[in-house]
Amino acid sequence: MTKYSLIIDNEACWGCRTCEAACGQEYDFRTKFMTVTEEGPSQGDGMTDYMYRVNVCRHCDDPPCIPACPEDAITKRGDGLVILNREQCSGCQSCLEACPYGVIWFNEPDQRALKCNMCHHRVDQGLMPACADNVCLAHCIYFGDPESIQEVIERKKQKRQTK
Amino acid sequence: MVEFKCSNVAREMEVYGYDSVVKSSCRMCHGGCGVLVYVKDGKVKKIVGDPDCPINHGTLCAKAFGSIQLAYHPERLTHPVKRVGPKGSGKWERISWDEALDTIAERILRYKEDYGAESIVAGYGTGRDNEAAVYRFANVLGSPNVLTAGHFCYGPRLATTIITCGSNPVVDYENQPKCIMVWGNNLVFSNPDSYKGEPFSAAVDGGAKLICVDPRLTRIAARANIWLRLRPTTDAALALGMCNVIIEEQLHDKEFCENYVHGWDKFVDRVKEWPLDRVEQVTWVPKEKIVEAARLFATTKPAAIQWGVGVEIQANLTNNDRSLIALMGITGNLDVPGGQVLFQTPNIRNVGTFGAHGMLSREQFAKRLGGDEFRLAARFSIINPKRVWDAILEEKPYPVKMLFLISTNPISTRANSTEVYRALEKVDFMAVSDFFITPTAALADIVLPTATWLEMDYVADFWKRHGYLVPRRKVIQVGECRSDHDMLNDLSHRIGLGQHWWPDFEQALDHILEPNGITWKQFKEMDYVRGEVKYHKYRTEGFSTPTRKLEIYSTVLEKMRYDPLPQFIEAPGSPYSAPELYKEYPYILVSGRRIPVFFCSEGRQIPVLRDLHKDPIMEIHPEAAEKEGIKEGDWVIIESPRGKIRQRAKLFAGMDPRIIFAEHGWWFPEAKDPNRGWQESNVNMLTDNSYENCDPAMGGTAIRTLLCRIYPELPLGGRKND
Numbered sequence: 040m041t042k043y044s045l046i047i048d049n050e051a052c053w054g055c056r057t058c059e060a061a062c063g064q065e066y067d068f069r070t071k072f073m074t075v076t077e078e079g080p081s082q083g084d085g086m087t088d089y090m091y092r093v094n095v096c097r098h099c100d101d102p103p104c105i106p107a108c109p110e111d112a113i114t115k116r117g118d119g120l121v122i123l124n125r126e127q128c129s130g131c132q133s134c135l136e137a138c139p140y141g142v143i144w145f146n147e148p149d150q151r152a153l154k155c156n157m158c159h160h161r162v163d164q165g166l167m168p169a170c171a172d173n174v175c176l177a178h179c180i181y182f183g184d185p186e187s188i189q190e191v192i193e194r195k196k197q198k199r200q201t202k
Numbered sequence: 203m204v205e206f207k208c209s210n211v212a213r214e215m216e217v218y219g220y221d222s223v224v225k226s227s228c229r230m231c232h233g234g235c236g237v238l239v240y241v242k243d244g245k246v247k248k249i250v251g252d253p254d255c256p257i258n259h260g261t262l263c264a265k266a267f268g269s270i271q272l273a274y275h276p277e278r279l280t281h282p283v284k285r286v287g288p289k290g291s292g293k294w295e296r297i298s299w300d301e302a303l304d305t306i307a308e309r310i311l312r313y314k315e316d317y318g319a320e321s322i323v324a325g326y327g328t329g330r331d332n333e334a335a336v337y338r339f340a341n342v343l344g345s346p347n348v349l350t351a352g353h354f355c356y357g358p359r360l361a362t363t364i365i366t367c368g369s370n371p372v373v374d375y376e377n378q379p380k381c382i383m384v385w386g387n388n389l390v391f392s393n394p395d396s397y398k399g400e401p402f403s404a405a406v407d408g409g410a411k412l413i414c415v416d417p418r419l420t421r422i423a424a425r426a427n428i429w430l431r432l433r434p435t436t437d438a439a440l441a442l443g444m445c446n447v448i449i450e451e452q453l454h455d456k457e458f459c460e461n462y463v464h465g466w467d468k469f470v471d472r473v474k475e476w477p478l479d480r481v482e483q484v485t486w487v488p489k490e491k492i493v494e495a496a497r498l499f500a501t502t503k504p505a506a507i508q509w510g511v512g513v514e515i516q517a518n519l520t521n522n523d524r525s526l527i528a529l530m531g532i533t534g535n536l537d538v539p540g541g542q543v544l545f546q547t548p549n550i551r552n553v554g555t556f557g558a559h560g561m562l563s564r565e566q567f568a569k570r571l572g573g574d575e576f577r578l579a580a581r582f583s584i585i586n587p588k589r590v591w592d593a594i595l596e597e598k599p600y601p602v603k604m605l606f607l608i609s610t611n612p613i614s615t616r617a618n619s620t621e622v623y624r625a626l627e628k629v630d631f632m633a634v635s636d637f638f639i640t641p642t643a644a645l646a647d648i649v650l651p652t653a654t655w656l657e658m659d660y661v662a663d664f665w666k667r668h669g670y671l672v673p674r675r676k677v678i679q680v681g682e683c684r685s686d687h688d689m690l691n692d693l694s695h696r697i698g699l700g701q702h703w704w705p706d707f708e709q710a711l712d713h714i715l716e717p718n719g720i721t722w723k724q725f726k727e728m729d730y731v732r733g734e735v736k737y738h739k740y741r742t743e744g745f746s747t748p749t750r751k752l753e754i755y756s757t758v759l760e761k762m763r764y765d766p767l768p769q770f771i772e773a774p775g776s777p778y779s780a781p782e783l784y785k786e787y788p789y790i791l792v793s794g795r796r797i798p799v800f801f802c803s804e805g806r807q808i809p810v811l812r813d814l815h816k817d818p819i820m821e822i823h824p825e826a827a828e829k830e831g832i833k834e835g836d837w838v839i840i841e842s843p844r845g846k847i848r849q850r851a852k853l854f855a856g857m858d859p860r861i862i863f864a865e866h867g868w869w870f871p872e873a874k875d876p877n878r879g880w881q882e883s884n885v886n887m888l889t890d891n892s893y894e895n896c897d898p899a900m901g902g903t904a905i906r907t908l909l910c911r912i913y914p915e916l917p918l919g920g921r922k923n924d
Contacts, residue, residue, distance in 0.1 A: 051407065053390035053399065053421050055798045056814050060267035063810045064248060068271060080419055080856045089424040089856060164217045166210060173208040173253060176261040176390060176399040178407070183206060198409045200427070 042119040044185035045157050045168060047093040048192045051179035054091030058170040058180055065158060065169035070146065072096070072155035073170060093180065095170070096121060096142050096155040104154075107137030112152075119185075120157045128152050157182075209253045209260055214240065218247070225252055225729070227662035227674040229331050229655030230265035230272075231393030231801040232356075234258070234663055236729075237266060239656065239677045246270050246656060246678055254729050256376075256670060261400045264799045268808040272654055273680055275807060277871070278637055279651040280681025289627055289645045292876025299682060302648050303689070306606070307696035309631045310343070313603045318344075320569045321603040323590050325349030327610030328393075329804055330652065331663055331674075332686040335710075336608055337557035337583065339690045342702045346562055346570035347602070351615070352584040353576070354515045354902030356395060361582045361900060362523035365758040368746030369544045370667040371530060373506040375401035377540035381502035382406070383413040383495075385526060386437065386512020388420050392796040394510060396668040402508060411502050413495050415440065416512070417792060418821075418863060419856025428495045434792050434861065434907045435516050436485040439770035440492065441525035443481030445532060446473040447496035454500065455534025462740055463531065464747070465755020465767070472767045484770065486858065500533045504540035515794065517904035518771045519897045520578065524756070525768035531752045539737050545669035546733035549717045553665035556714055558702070559583060569600070575893070576901030577762040586901030587616045588891045591625035603630040608686050609652060611642045613880050614803035614869055617891035617903040620845065623880075635686055638807065641869050641880035651683040658685035659707075659722065661714050669733040673726045764899050774895050775908050777860075783843070787909035791840065793885045794866040794906065795821070807871035818868040818883040820849035822912070823859035827851065830912055837915040840864060842888035842908050848915055849883050862912060 056075045063071040073095035079088035098121045105113045105121070112127035113134060123134075123143075130150040135143045143154040158168035166172070171182035181188040211223060220240045228235045228249075236255020240248040249269055253260030272278075282302035287293030313321045324340045326332055328351055340348045350357070363370040373379060375397050382405060390399035406412055406425065414426040415437070423429040432440050448454050449470055459466050478489035485492075499505050507530055513522045535541035567573075571589035573580035593602040605626070612622050626632060626645040634646040643649045655674055662674040684692075687707050694703040704710045711722035718731065725731070744750025748757045760766040777784040799811040806812055820838055822830075832838055836851045840862065849864055857863065866886065870879035881887055889905040896903050 051403070053403070055263055055390055055399070057262055057264045057267070057798075059814060060264035060799070060810055061250075061262075063813075064267050064270070068810050080424075080854075082855050089419055089421065091421060161217075165206065165213055166217060167206055167208060172250065173260040174251060174262055176258070176263065177403045178261070178400075195407050199407060200409045200411055 040117045042185060043157065043162060043183060044119060044188060045095065045098060045155070045171060046181045046185060046188045046192070047095070048179040048181070048195070049090060049092050050196065051177045052091045052093055053177050055176060057174055057176065058093060061169050061174040070153060072153060094140065094142050096157070097140055098157060103137040103139065104134040104143060107133040109133065120159050120162065122156045122159055123152060123154050125151050209238070209250065211238065218242070220247060224675050224677045226655070226677060227672045228262070228266045228269065229329065229662070229674070230269055231263070232328055232395055233331055234396070234666065234672070235262055235266060235398060236672060237262070241677060244678070246273060255672065256730065257668070257672070258398045258400050263399070264811060264814060265801055265805065268805060268811045269654065269656060271808045271810055272637065273656050273678065275637070277807060278680070279639060279649060280683055282648065282650050282682070284648050285646065290877055292639070292644065294639070294649070299684070302650055303693050303696055305648060306633045307693060309604055310697050314343070317601055317603055318569070319566065320345055320347055321601055323347040323349050323602050323605050325605065325607045325610050325612070327351065327615065327802065328355070329801060330609040330686055331655070331660060332608060333665065334553045334556045335687040335690050337559065339694060341558040341562045342694065342699050343697070344563065344566045346566050346573070346583075347585055347590065348583060349585060349587055349590055349610070349612070352582070353579055353586050353900055354519065354897075354905070355511050356514075357579070357582060357584045358514050358519045358523050358897070358900045358902055359509070361578055361584070362520055363527060365578070365747065365756055366524055366527045366753050367531070367536060367544065371527075371536055371542035371544055372396045372667050373402075373508050374504075374540050374543045375405050377504070378408055379405055379410050379504050379506045379540045381411040381413070381499055381505035382508055383415065383499055383505065384422050384508045385415040385510070387508055387510025388416070388422060388796050389508060389510065390422065391420075391798040392510065393801055396666050411498060413499060417857060417861060418795065428491060428498060430487050430491055430495055431858070433484070433486040433858070434790060435518065435773040435776065435904075436770065437513050437516070437522040438518055438525045438768060439476065439481055439484040440487060441522070441529055442473050442476040442768065442770060443478060443485070443492050444496040444499070445525070445528055446476045446481075447478070447493050448500045448532060449473060451497070453497065454532040458534045459532055462745070462751050464749045464751040464753045464757070469528065469754045469767060472769065476770070499529070503534070504538050505533060505535050506530070506540070506542045512906075514902060515904065515906040516902070517773050517895055517897050519902045520764075520899040521768045521770065524754070528754045528768055531754060536752065537737055537739055543737065544739065545667055546736065547664070547667070547669060548671050548731045548733040550661070550664065550671065551714050551717060561702070572901055576896070576899065578759070578764070578899035579901045584900065586896060586903065587612065587622070588618075588893065588903070591621050594625040594629045605629050605632040607632065607642060607646075608635045611640045611803045613641045614867055614884055614886065617886055617889040617905045618844065619880065619884055619886040621891065635689060638871065639876070640803070641878050644876050644878070650689060651681060652689070653680070653683045653685040657683055658687070659711060659726070660685070660687065661711055661725070664714065669735065671731045673728065675726055759899065762899070773904060773907060775890060775904075777909070780909065783909055787842065787911045789826070789862045789910050789912060790860055791842070791862045791864055791888065791908050791910040792906060793864050793889065793908070795863045797865060800867060803867035803869065806869065818849040818865045819852045820865070821852050821854040821857070821863040823857060823861070824853045824855055825859045826862070827853050830914070832912070832914050838912055839915050840888065840910050840912050842910045844890060845887040847881070847883050847885065847887050862910060
């Protein structure tokens with residue numbers, strides 16, 4: 040079965056937060072499933088450690104959130120998407136603690152967990168996830184086959200002369 | 203296997219059951235990005251980028267995604283109102299468009315009769331793409347006074363490039379520059395004119411070398427080959443120092459400089475005044491780095507400078523702009539593929555023609571406020587705002603009786619807000635056109651509900667210099683909202699000047715497009731029109747300047763009695779020019795750091811954007827924070843001799859510890875008070891609008907930097923942060 044991944048080339052991210060707003064639009068501005076955070080600089084000339092990171096579910100190969108969930112609300116599909124079924128969520132927050140990337144959030148209003156389901160309602164209809172559908176002005180968000188994405192990212196890294 | 207492709211319009215329509223999709227041009231900032239607007243049941247449901255648009259190639263910024271919540275905002279003004287309580291009381295009564303426009307028309311005619319057309323000042327901000335219509339309105343009426351940001355933002359780039367090389371040279375991203383020097387610009391965050399962040403980003407990914415000139419670390423600076431961390435407002439010294447290195451090391455384009463530069467020898471003498479030791483001392487940039495950057499920029503071809511408003515909003519902005527044009531020129535990068543190109547707009551009635559500047563009589567031109575002092579600005583129909591406040595408050599040199607502010611919020615965005623407020627409070631009559639009752643609109647007599655970009659037809663941003671024309675197409679109607687263009691067309695008929703306008707505004711669009719042989723109806727079926735792309739035009743036609751050469755030595759400035767060569771002049775209110783003040787106010791405040799989700803004073807009431815940036819943030823170096831007892835997230839008081847404000851501290855090591863960065867444009871639409879907290883965090887409570895603090899040629903108010911002191915709002919133990 041074809042595997043789908045959502046892969047971020049954080050080195051290329053400018054921190055403009057367009058992806059967050061695009062994600063919000065897809066969910067009628069009720070919620071969003073990603074955040075962009077700033078890292079560094081540790082010192083004034085922090086040219087090496089000042090960057091942005093797009094934080095969104097990695098849809099891990101072996102997701103630690105799945106065994107952590109007592110309600111079996113999180114499942115991994117054959118195509119790689121890790122889906123949280125919010126209907127089944129009891130709000131115990133075990134998955135938040137299990138996630139090594141901190142990309143599962145707790146939604147106070149309805150007392151349930153929140154995470155990116157890779158826009159599976161779009162993917163299943165042959166549409167790209169909202170954040171990866173050519174919105175990013177740095178072109179740093181990729182959707183598709185993980186191996187070919189890594190190749191593209193590697194090629195771009197080679198071409199960049201600035202670092 | 204499913205074939206995925208980007209921007210799959212047909213599939214989107216099918217899956218979501220949209221009724222239609224309209225191509226248009228976004229205007230949540232200074233504009234230009236092509237968009238696809240999906241509509242269902244008469245409402246906009248989704249906005250995405252248009253992959254066919256050459257400006258953004260389908261990508262967007264966060265602001266574009268705020269459009270839907272702006273258009274349908276519950277607090278949006280959707281019908282005209284008149285004020286029924288005292289100014290600022292927040293008491294309004296709904297009126298009809300007829301009553302609103304007839305009242306405004308009656309006032310215009312009365313003031314024109316009693317005090318002359320110059321007593322009526324029209325003004326616009328940067329967000330509504332209405333400048334050509336506002337200028338046309340004022341010029342036809344006979345008022346030489348249009349209040350804009352042009353004195354310190356973009357206007358100077360236009361004026362200085364027009365007098366120096368004939369037009370504004372734009373980075374030719376489509377031909378892949380090999381070196382880009384980003385100077386005072388964070389175009390991936392901000393609202394750049396002409397091309398946007400995407401083509402820049404693609405050029406960097408395509409292998410272009412990157413130099414960044416910025417006092418603050420940005421991600422662009424972090425990714426650059428060389429980052430020049432200059433002291434704020436020393437841009438001209440740095441540029442002249444780089445020119446000095448380039449000329450001394452014979453790295454300049456000798457053929458170009460010999461044949462196409464006016465005043466070359468005099469310029470060489472001028473740059474010799476800028477040896478590296480002096481440049482280092484002035485700019486705080488180590489001289490080795492200056493040499494390295496100058497060599498990289500001069501020897502990598504083609505190269506280009508991506509400049510922004512960071513270079514402006516300074517007391518030396520004319521020189522800053524002109525020293526950068528000199529750098530573009532002497533390295534042979536002007537009008538070459540992949541360099542910095544004087545693109546040609548398609549053959550249309552351009553913004554100057556449509557703006558009817560030719561209709562203003564000599565007599566009225568001579569009355570332009572501040573025209574005798576800020577002489578370059580006056581040539582470009584730009585005025586200094588304080589001249590208007592003085593004319594209201596002191597009635598000098600003549601009284602200004604009426605303000606017609608069309609999508610502008612000067613209480614937030616012009617220097618010395620306290621004085622602006624007093625002027626707006628005093629003015630005899632004020633009409634405002636805007637989306638919301640802003641702090642400025644709160645002082646108006648009549649407020650008109652204006653249309654967003656989703657609600658108008660227009661030849662989008664036809665003043666831009668990238669050579670493209672893109673249609674903006676009306677998608678929806680909200681309440682009784684009308685575009686500023688359509689409103690001014692209507693109002694002109696009511697003041698008896700209809701013969702210079704049209705029965706309705708669509709004919710104005712035909713008028714703009716007519717020289718191109720197309721009508722609006724034809725144009726709106728097209729993706730875009732591009733002007734002829736020609737390089738090296740100066741070789742056959744010369745530059746469009748009095749000498750037909752690149753006027754690094756400006757004959758225009760010389761005639762206006764300004765220094766004809768670019769020079770560095772120390773800013774007023776800097777540690778060096780005001781050492782006594784610096785003892786009491788020991789930090790350099792830099793105002794106006796760009797926030798990617800807001801455009802100037804807009805957007806704070808749009809939930810999707812405000813959720814991304816809740817509070818006004820001041821940045822402080824960790825060393826300075828420790829010294830001042832300030833912790834991450836604390837509310838901090840920033841104080842200048844003119845006032846104090848509060849913003850929230852973010853500790854940030856990517857700058858000199860002597861500098862503080864603050865945000866501009868803040869007011870609080872959510873505040874209960876009808877004045878919406880315009881003083882609380884508004885950086886212009888601190889800025890100085892005295893004439894000594896303005897650029898002598900453009901009248902640009904130097905609000906980029908000022909001296910300040912800082913302290914925690916609640917010292918030790920009393921920390922209350924929400």
